[in-house]
Amino acid sequence: MDLLLLAPIGSVLALLFAAYMAYTVMKHSEGTEDMQRIARAVREGANAYLKRQYTGVAIFFAVMFVVLLILALNGFLTIFVPFAFLTGGFFSGLSGFFGMKMATNANARTTNAAKQSLNAGLRVAFSAGTVMGMVVVGLGLLDLSFWYYFLTWFYRDLDAAVRIQSVTSAMLTFGMGASSMALFARVGGGIYTKAADVGADLVGKVEAGIPEDDPRNPAVIADNVGDNVGDVAGMGADLYESYVGSIVSTSALAVAAGLGVDGVTIPMTMAAIGVIASIIGTFFVHAKEDAKQSVLLAALRRGTYISAALIAVISFFLVWQVLGMEHIGVYFAILSGLLAGVIIGYFTEYFTSDSYKPTRDLASTSTTGPATVIIGGLSLGMRSTSVPVIVVGAAVLASYFLAGGAGDFNMGLYGVAIAAVGMLSTLGITLATDAYGPVADNAGGIAEMSHQDPEVRRRTDALDSLGNTTAATGKGFAIGSAALTALALIASFTDEVARIVQTQGLDFKLDISILNPPTLVGLFVGGMLPFLFSSMTMSAVGRAAQSIVMEVRRQFKEIKGLMEGKAEPDYARCVDICTRNAQKEMIAPALTAIVAPLLVGFLLGVNGVAGMLAGATVSGFILAVMMANSGGAWDNAKKYIESGEYGGKGSDSHKAAVVGDTVGDPFKDTSGPSINILIKLLSMVSVVFAAFILQISLF
Template sequence: MDVIPSELVLSGGDRAIVIAVGVVALVALVIAFVLRAGVLAAGQGTPRMREISEAVQEGATAYLGRQFRTLAIFVVIVFGLLFVLPADTVGERIGRSLFFLVGAGFSAFIGYLGMWLATRANVRVAAAATTEGREKAMQIAFRTGGTVGLATTGLGLLGASFVVLVYVGEAPKVLEGFGFGAAMLAMFMRVGGGIFTKAADVGADLVGKVEQGIPEDDPRNAATIADNVGDNVGDCAGMAADLFESYAVVLVASLILGSAAFGAKGLIFPLIVPAIGVLTAMLGIFLNKARPGENGLRTINRSFILSAAVSAVASAVASFVYLPGDFAALGLPGEPGNPALIAFLAVLIGIVLAAVILWLTGYFTGTETEPTQDVARTSLTGPATVILSGISIGFESAVYTALVIAAAVFGAYLLAGSLIVGLFMIALAGCGLLTTVGVIVAMDTFGPVSDNAQGVAEMSGEVSEEGARILTELDAVGNTTKAITKGIAIATAVLAATALFGSYSDAIGKAISSALGELSGLTGGLLDDAGDFVDVGTGFFVANVVQPGTLVGVILGAAVVFLFSGLAVNAVSRAAGAVVQEVRRQFREIPGIMEGTNRPEYGRVVDIVTRDSLRELATPGLLAVFAPIAVGFGLGVGPLAGYLAGAIATGTLMAVFLANSGGAWDNAKKIVEDGKYGGKGSDAHAATVIGDTVGDPFKDTAGPAINPLIKVMNLVSVLIAPAVIVLTVGDSANDAVRILISLAAVAIIVAAVVVSRRRASTLQADSAEPTGAPGRRS
């Protein structure tokens, strides 16, 4: 079976549905604009609060501008390379390359929108907490996220529906470029923004809280503006782009496999389900209203559950109305079951998966649950026990989350009676999860907006005591929602990557068929020298896992996740070291900072982390793009399949471990700051601050970046698979060229890693003793 039937034709009714989906996408963008206007209409507080907010806006805009100029080089290079890679038709090749630019552009726009609005919402949330109360402050923060969430779903759905309408049978191949562009930009923004935000945060905490004994956002700390800028370029811009590319890549996988399994209806149904999600996201965002005395997390969870429940009911209606009741109507008379029923069950699995991960992550990272309370309790015995307890929570929670995701993947697969339909069901589970993305983005953006609002309030000193209490509560809720969205994001990555295996297998099967002659005259299948198998009936490639080369690929895939994580954490360490030295220098050399009679040089720290983060993001990015090329051309398509399997399995566990450990440490610090175990300024507080500084690059740099990493590597593999086969089998086989390409990729990776390891920080290490150490309160 050809997984991408180019002869596919849409009926008039199908075209009407695609147009309707496009209209829903446009409505989402209009509603996003309305929400944006409502946020901007809120009061901005005092002149001092506005001054601080404008400084954050200026720093964030300057950073993203420099980042986009840097990434433009990568975009141009990849755009050219996509023209070189094989494609079935000239239209596919041109469309794939053009929509790579569209995907990258949309991802950049979503990231910029998230940053732009969040930097303007922070002061409004701070002002509302003092003048209008908790409910209004929470509404502004959540609707800021809702704006970005609806823009994310609207642009993703608009791009996909336009491609399906114009390219029809060629749409899945063209959407590979769309998804790759979105994923590549998101990964770079995730890494660069994550390095920026955590370098500033770690530096501010270590010198300000631990050495000088001053509050987190005290205006005397030179790193505070950079810290608040970082929340926006990392958590808002980076995560918004991340979830947009998750949306795009799941749609790519669904359309590729749907067109194979269900024909035209399989090309349309994956658009209908996310369109339902757009409508229910509007419902969840507009109906979100905090009740007096209610925990903020419960309020947000209620919005999520409402949206998910309505999506489940609407998806059931869409499945039974649009899809036939037997497979014979879809041209698959031998397939058992009811396609409408199993499609709905697959979507339901994805919705339930999102809800379970929401609960599971909230349990392990929430301020009111036992695991995080235990981490806070260990602060009584010092930073070592805080770190050990947080690590143990990360390890344990990763296992449970991985089991839940694995159960969802296998459950969706068991709904079908054949490989291709099973893979499509996994992709539909991803679509089910996508129905909640609008609310998920709102939940994620809520975190940094609340964090920044607290920073503006503390730096200005012009927020009431009740307002400060409200903002502290919202900040703690935001820490949990950020952890939850990271868990859901990695789940989408696993579902999309598993489904993309179908596209990878088909690309190889078609390339082998072209190189060795049509397989239709054979029976059973075709084995190559490595024992890998091409099934004649479906055209699918199946890797032989017992073959040593495939096992080597599994090990390499797992190793790349570890190396990528290490590079990201090490980059934060180097950049944070520069921040620490600069903040110490300012306390030492600029008179009057501690007395409040002189202002620190905030711009110096912003400039340091901007330069460091931009130069550090290249190495992890090059690793993600060139490692699959090295393995594929060097070892073959079987080991490359193993490589992807190793990366997905290890990446799932690593990402959840890093995110949940960091979330638990952060909220343990909040528990102590709220007065437990000695409160602020105590030894217990210092212990949790150290735990939090370890967790910062875990949860906000390395962990979230693994999500786009997995999908970038999968898409690169799908794109290069035909070229690998062309150089491996048939008359065009050329081992010399294949090995040269692999060696060139390895050389690029090695050079990037070596340069990264040898790179000095922006500032030379200062050997002087930290001048603020004696001032620490105990």
């Protein structure tokens, strides 16, 4: 049997299971009329936002299609690149869209299920998250399978070695479309959600002293909409891009390593195995009626660990069957990536969950005011970077040498790339635990706004607090996989340059030594880019949040009887402000990622671009981990205080923690998670435009 056929089979299986899980969620009741009305308002706001975003992004994709087509017609790219760019972006956006539709249909159903029991609420929210996870891997495999089989048919008359090189070289470029869509979705959604969240918290909780998700707060619907467009649609597009990026870069490096079709078979088949393992893992996620976060964490961990164990076992037989015992080191490279993902996830939980000492210590700093909370959160985030850096470094070394890097440099690079595939092989269930969080968060808001029994809110708060931790874990997982994928893409870039130089007979020598001035300057520029990018996205959130703060203050002042609960706020106005600001503010950061490689390529040449990619990967990885973990810890420290510690809700400690949380919101939900897309998009753009950069460079 041709094992590559498992890729399209796995795609169909994932999409069918997603449809089944969606059906099971939709069978649950949305509850009371009030709950249905609120859920409907959130759905309408999310749909309106995505419609406006996708309309704007469609213009960008149309322009880029024309640019790529012109380059292709002039011989700089293969003719398939413009079309692959479109399909990559389309499927990336589609995966986010399906995930968001499911999340907005599951929020009130989760609230209603939480009336029955904590486990019932967990199952509904997690099932909705599973739809997101399965849609991402299903559509990713569908896109990969289509291009692989189409290009194999198109190049059928070429020699086998030349054919597989042509196929993988063309496939490598469609990741640029997925990366571009992911960045727009992540940045735009992140600006939207955090502008609404920060604005609602600063005026509602801090100034007016009303509870979170209080229906009197005009920004509360916008806040709930934001959870879906940022943390579901954005995250789905983000991890779709990581998933396909790791597989296509590994496939390209397989050719350089001399493994041919067999080397491509391993990552494609592993992705299909991951689908089956993730489906099995979902059936092990359940909890007893106990609101302790450690119990809930154990429930979600159980599913992820079982999936990882299944992949670890089956991958051995896959590598043995396809590559033989002489390359069994590739299996251990896969294990190193899989293990690295599990370790990064565990330590992200350790630094961000209020079940552990770091976040509890951070909560204690609230007794002396907002300044110490902010100092403590920054310190925690910086400290938390040590473990992921060491783990990823160990995974790179282990995968390189285990795959045979000591004897064959290209085999070592293939090992690093396959480690990234190993880390992402459990994506179906890992993303399910991540996308579950926004559903639980919305469920808590609906419970508050529809005046449910306090016990229902207690259960949804327990699910929401867990969601903050799983979201932080998902971000750590995405950032760790981005670092490995980016390394593989840098290797793919240098391979692509070497291939172009050889086939076109150019007089050029690649020199990426740090003693080479263009490479060194590129290294500094790349190290700076994540900071510049973060500055742009943080400022965008700040400006958008100011607009919401002013609007909420205006409504509290001008709408008579609003604070007494006798009048209805103008929710739609806040939704519209967030939507307009997010669309406007996302353009500059997204274009930076596309323009930077071309500008550096023009000024410093290919060597400078390689330096830029290395610098951006190193600084971006560390900065993203720091931001994600600081933000997650600030959020859970606030929730820990709300559970009754240090004075509980409304106390001075709580107000200090809210200020810390508002700083952490753009850290963990806008800038931090967008950086991992930035470092991969820089690499993808560099690969696609490699031939063009070689021709137009000043060096």
